[in-house]
Amino acid sequence: GQQLNQSPQSMFIQEGEDVSMNCTSSSIFNTWLWYKQDPGEGPVLLIALYKAGELTSNGRLTAQFGITRKDSFLNISASIPSDVGIYFCAGRRGNYKLTFGKGTLLTVNP
Amino acid sequence: NAGVTQTPKFQVLKTGQSMTLQCAQDMNHEYMSWYRQDPGMGLRLIHYSVGAGITDQGEVPNGYNVSRSTTEDFPLRLLSAAPSQTSVYFCASSYRQGQGEAFFGQGTRLTVV
Numbered sequence: 001g002q003q004l005n006q007s008p009q010s011m012f013i014q015e016g017e018d019v020s021m022n023c024t025s026s027s028i029f030n031t032w033l034w035y036k037q038d039p040g041e042g043p044v045l046l047i048a049l050y051k052a053g054e055l056t057s058n059g060r061l062t063a064q065f066g067i068t069r070k071d072s073f074l075n076i077s078a079s080i081p082s083d084v085g086i087y088f089c090a091g092r093r094g095n096y097k098l099t100f101g102k103g104t105l106l107t108v109n110p
Numbered sequence: 111n112a113g114v115t116q117t118p119k120f121q122v123l124k125t126g127q128s129m130t131l132q133c134a135q136d137m138n139h140e141y142m143s144w145y146r147q148d149p150g151m152g153l154r155l156i157h158y159s160v161g162a163g164i165t166d167q168g169e170v171p172n173g174y175n176v177s178r179s180t181t182e183d184f185p186l187r188l189l190s191a192a193p194s195q196t197s198v199y200f201c202a203s204s205y206r207q208g209q210g211e212a213f214f215g216q217g218t219r220l221t222v223v
Contacts, residue, residue: 006152042114042200042214043153088152097168100145100152 006089006101013079014109021087021104022073029091032065032072033098037086046087047074079108112136116201116215123191123222131186131218133201139213141204142184143168144176146197147217153200159184191222 006023013019023032031050035043047058049065049072056063062075072091076083089101117132135142143158145168155168159178173195175187184203188195201215 004152040216042202042216044214045212090153097155097158100154102150102152 004089004091004099004101006104008104009102010105010107012107012109015079015081017079019076019079019083019106020073021089021106022071023089023091023101024071025091025099026070027091027093028069029099030069030094031092032063033090033092034061034063034072034074035088035090037088037103039085043088076106079106081108081110084108114201114203114213114215116199116218118218119216121218121220123188123220125191125193125222127191128187128189129191131188131199131201131220133184133186133215134182135184135201135203135213136182137203137205137213138181139203139205140181141206142178143202144174144184144186145200145202146170146195147200148197156186156199188220191220193222196220196222 004023004025033048034046036046037043047056047063052069053067054065060077086103086105088103090098092098114135140161144156145153147153154170156174157176159165162178162181165176165178178184199218204212
Protein backbone atom coordinates (compact mmCIF):
# COMPACT_ATOMS: atom_id res chain seq x y z
CA GLY A 1 0.00 0.00 0.00
CA GLN A 2 0.92 3.64 -0.07
CA GLN A 3 3.46 4.79 2.47
CA LEU A 4 4.42 8.15 3.79
CA ASN A 5 7.87 8.63 5.27
CA GLN A 6 7.69 11.29 7.93
CA SER A 7 10.83 12.70 9.51
CA PRO A 8 12.20 13.23 11.97
CA GLN A 9 10.53 10.73 14.31
CA SER A 10 11.18 13.04 17.26
CA MET A 11 12.64 16.45 18.01
CA PHE A 12 13.87 18.08 21.21
CA ILE A 13 14.21 21.84 20.90
CA GLN A 14 14.51 24.94 23.03
CA GLU A 15 11.68 27.42 23.29
CA GLY A 16 12.03 30.08 20.62
CA GLU A 17 13.68 27.83 18.06
CA ASP A 18 12.22 27.13 14.64
CA VAL A 19 11.12 23.61 13.71
CA SER A 20 10.94 21.84 10.37
CA MET A 21 9.51 18.43 9.56
CA ASN A 22 8.60 16.76 6.30
CA CYS A 23 6.84 13.90 4.60
CA THR A 24 7.87 12.13 1.42
CA SER A 25 6.27 9.45 -0.69
CA SER A 26 6.98 7.40 -3.77
CA SER A 27 3.40 8.14 -4.89
CA ILE A 28 1.78 11.35 -6.05
CA PHE A 29 -0.84 12.90 -3.79
CA ASN A 30 -3.54 15.45 -4.65
CA THR A 31 -3.98 16.71 -1.11
CA TRP A 32 -1.58 17.10 1.81
CA LEU A 33 -2.79 17.68 5.35
CA TRP A 34 -0.98 18.40 8.60
CA TYR A 35 -2.42 17.53 12.01
CA LYS A 36 -1.38 17.95 15.63
CA GLN A 37 -2.31 15.50 18.37
CA ASP A 38 -2.13 16.33 22.08
CA PRO A 39 -1.95 13.49 24.64
CA GLY A 40 -5.32 11.80 25.12
CA GLU A 41 -6.92 13.78 22.34
CA GLY A 42 -7.80 13.27 18.70
CA PRO A 43 -5.76 14.88 15.90
CA VAL A 44 -6.60 18.47 15.06
CA LEU A 45 -6.28 19.72 11.49
CA LEU A 46 -3.66 22.49 11.22
CA ILE A 47 -3.21 23.12 7.51
CA ALA A 48 -4.67 21.69 4.30
CA LEU A 49 -2.88 21.95 0.93
CA TYR A 50 -4.62 21.27 -2.38
CA LYS A 51 -2.27 22.47 -5.14
CA ALA A 52 1.31 21.60 -6.05
CA GLY A 53 3.58 24.41 -4.94
CA GLU A 54 0.98 25.86 -2.57
CA LEU A 55 2.42 27.58 0.49
CA THR A 56 -0.03 28.17 3.34
CA SER A 57 0.38 29.73 6.77
CA ASN A 58 -1.62 29.41 9.96
CA GLY A 59 -0.13 31.72 12.56
CA ARG A 60 3.41 30.53 13.29
CA LEU A 61 2.90 27.44 11.13
CA THR A 62 3.76 27.28 7.44
CA ALA A 63 3.31 24.27 5.18
CA GLN A 64 4.09 23.65 1.53
CA PHE A 65 2.82 21.19 -1.05
CA GLY A 66 5.88 19.98 -2.98
CA ILE A 67 6.14 20.67 -6.71
CA THR A 68 6.57 16.98 -7.46
CA ARG A 69 3.39 16.23 -5.43
CA LYS A 70 5.39 13.60 -3.56
CA ASP A 71 6.35 15.63 -0.53
CA SER A 72 5.28 18.29 1.93
CA PHE A 73 6.91 20.12 4.80
CA LEU A 74 5.72 21.90 7.93
CA ASN A 75 7.63 24.70 9.64
CA ILE A 76 6.91 26.11 13.09
CA SER A 77 8.54 29.40 13.90
CA ALA A 78 9.49 30.67 17.37
CA SER A 79 8.32 27.53 19.17
CA ILE A 80 6.50 27.78 22.50
CA PRO A 81 5.82 25.10 25.13
CA SER A 82 2.25 24.50 23.93
CA ASP A 83 3.63 23.35 20.56
CA VAL A 84 4.49 20.06 22.26
CA GLY A 85 2.68 17.11 20.72
CA ILE A 86 2.71 14.69 17.83
CA TYR A 87 2.49 16.13 14.33
CA PHE A 88 1.12 13.98 11.52
CA CYS A 89 1.16 14.46 7.80
CA ALA A 90 -1.51 12.83 5.64
CA GLY A 91 -1.93 12.53 1.90
CA ARG A 92 -4.84 11.78 -0.40
CA ARG A 93 -4.68 10.50 -3.99
CA GLY A 94 -8.07 11.69 -5.18
CA ASN A 95 -10.48 9.34 -3.41
CA TYR A 96 -11.68 9.63 0.16
CA LYS A 97 -8.91 7.65 1.76
CA LEU A 98 -6.11 9.37 3.63
CA THR A 99 -2.69 7.84 4.23
CA PHE A 100 -1.03 9.05 7.43
CA GLY A 101 2.64 9.35 8.29
CA LYS A 102 3.83 7.82 11.55
CA GLY A 103 4.20 11.16 13.25
CA THR A 104 6.86 13.49 14.62
CA LEU A 105 6.99 13.85 18.41
CA LEU A 106 7.93 17.41 19.30
CA THR A 107 9.28 18.34 22.74
CA VAL A 108 9.92 21.98 23.58
CA ASN A 109 12.14 22.81 26.54
CA PRO A 110 11.21 26.10 28.22
CA ASN B 111 -22.11 22.31 18.99
CA ALA B 112 -20.49 19.09 20.22
CA GLY B 113 -18.52 18.23 17.05
CA VAL B 114 -17.60 14.54 16.87
CA THR B 115 -18.55 12.56 19.96
CA GLN B 116 -17.22 9.07 20.66
CA THR B 117 -18.37 6.71 23.38
CA PRO B 118 -17.09 5.05 25.44
CA LYS B 119 -13.71 6.63 26.12
CA PHE B 120 -12.29 3.48 27.67
CA GLN B 121 -13.30 -0.16 27.33
CA VAL B 122 -11.89 -3.53 28.37
CA LEU B 123 -13.18 -6.62 26.59
CA LYS B 124 -12.51 -10.30 26.91
CA THR B 125 -11.44 -12.20 23.81
CA GLY B 126 -14.51 -13.22 21.84
CA GLN B 127 -16.82 -10.57 23.23
CA SER B 128 -18.62 -8.18 20.93
CA MET B 129 -19.22 -4.49 21.30
CA THR B 130 -20.07 -1.34 19.39
CA LEU B 131 -18.09 1.87 19.48
CA GLN B 132 -20.38 4.82 18.99
CA CYS B 133 -19.65 7.91 16.91
CA ALA B 134 -21.96 10.84 16.35
CA GLN B 135 -21.48 14.22 14.71
CA ASP B 136 -23.83 17.18 14.77
CA MET B 137 -22.32 19.15 11.86
CA ASN B 138 -24.32 17.50 9.05
CA HIS B 139 -21.09 16.12 7.58
CA GLU B 140 -21.40 13.72 4.66
CA TYR B 141 -18.12 11.91 5.16
CA MET B 142 -17.27 9.87 8.26
CA SER B 143 -14.48 7.43 8.93
CA TRP B 144 -12.93 5.18 11.56
CA TYR B 145 -9.21 4.87 12.26
CA ARG B 146 -7.13 2.88 14.66
CA GLN B 147 -3.92 4.22 16.13
CA ASP B 148 -1.17 1.93 17.31
CA PRO B 149 2.29 2.91 18.62
CA GLY B 150 4.67 3.65 15.76
CA MET B 151 1.99 2.97 13.13
CA GLY B 152 0.27 6.31 12.71
CA LEU B 153 -3.46 6.20 11.94
CA ARG B 154 -4.84 3.46 9.72
CA LEU B 155 -8.25 3.65 8.06
CA ILE B 156 -10.68 0.89 9.01
CA HIS B 157 -13.94 1.84 7.26
CA TYR B 158 -15.46 4.98 5.85
CA SER B 159 -18.80 6.32 4.64
CA VAL B 160 -19.55 9.00 2.08
CA GLY B 161 -23.17 9.34 3.14
CA ALA B 162 -26.12 7.62 4.77
CA GLY B 163 -26.49 4.07 3.45
CA ILE B 164 -23.01 3.98 1.88
CA THR B 165 -19.95 2.40 3.47
CA ASP B 166 -16.64 1.04 2.18
CA GLN B 167 -13.53 -0.66 3.47
CA GLY B 168 -10.32 1.06 4.36
CA GLU B 169 -6.83 -0.28 4.89
CA VAL B 170 -7.52 -2.61 7.85
CA PRO B 171 -11.22 -3.67 7.76
CA ASN B 172 -10.96 -7.27 8.95
CA GLY B 173 -12.78 -7.94 12.21
CA TYR B 174 -14.86 -4.77 12.02
CA ASN B 175 -18.31 -3.92 10.64
CA VAL B 176 -19.95 -0.54 10.13
CA SER B 177 -23.29 0.85 9.07
CA ARG B 178 -24.55 4.35 8.30
CA SER B 179 -28.30 4.52 8.74
CA THR B 180 -28.29 8.27 9.45
CA THR B 181 -26.04 11.18 8.55
CA GLU B 182 -25.22 11.74 12.21
CA ASP B 183 -24.17 8.27 13.39
CA PHE B 184 -21.45 5.87 12.29
CA PRO B 185 -21.02 2.98 14.75
CA LEU B 186 -18.11 0.54 14.57
CA ARG B 187 -18.81 -3.05 15.57
CA LEU B 188 -16.37 -5.66 16.80
CA LEU B 189 -18.14 -9.00 16.40
CA SER B 190 -15.57 -11.17 18.20
CA ALA B 191 -12.83 -9.15 19.86
CA ALA B 192 -9.21 -10.30 19.59
CA PRO B 193 -6.12 -9.07 21.46
CA SER B 194 -4.82 -7.69 18.12
CA GLN B 195 -7.70 -5.21 18.23
CA THR B 196 -6.28 -3.54 21.33
CA SER B 197 -5.81 0.03 20.12
CA VAL B 198 -7.05 3.58 20.27
CA TYR B 199 -9.95 4.15 17.87
CA PHE B 200 -10.79 7.50 16.34
CA CYS B 201 -13.86 8.57 14.44
CA ALA B 202 -13.58 11.51 12.05
CA SER B 203 -15.86 13.54 9.81
CA SER B 204 -15.73 16.19 7.13
CA TYR B 205 -18.32 18.14 5.18
CA ARG B 206 -17.52 16.85 1.73
CA GLN B 207 -15.08 14.92 -0.35
CA GLY B 208 -11.63 16.36 -0.70
CA GLN B 209 -11.84 18.60 2.33
CA GLY B 210 -9.82 16.31 4.54
CA GLU B 211 -10.79 14.81 7.88
CA ALA B 212 -11.49 18.13 9.49
CA PHE B 213 -12.77 16.86 12.82
CA PHE B 214 -11.70 13.93 14.95
CA GLY B 215 -13.36 12.60 18.08
CA GLN B 216 -11.42 12.22 21.33
CA GLY B 217 -10.90 8.52 20.80
CA THR B 218 -11.83 5.23 22.45
CA ARG B 219 -9.06 3.29 24.15
CA LEU B 220 -9.89 -0.40 23.80
CA THR B 221 -8.08 -3.23 25.53
CA VAL B 222 -8.84 -6.85 24.66
CA VAL B 223 -7.60 -9.37 27.20
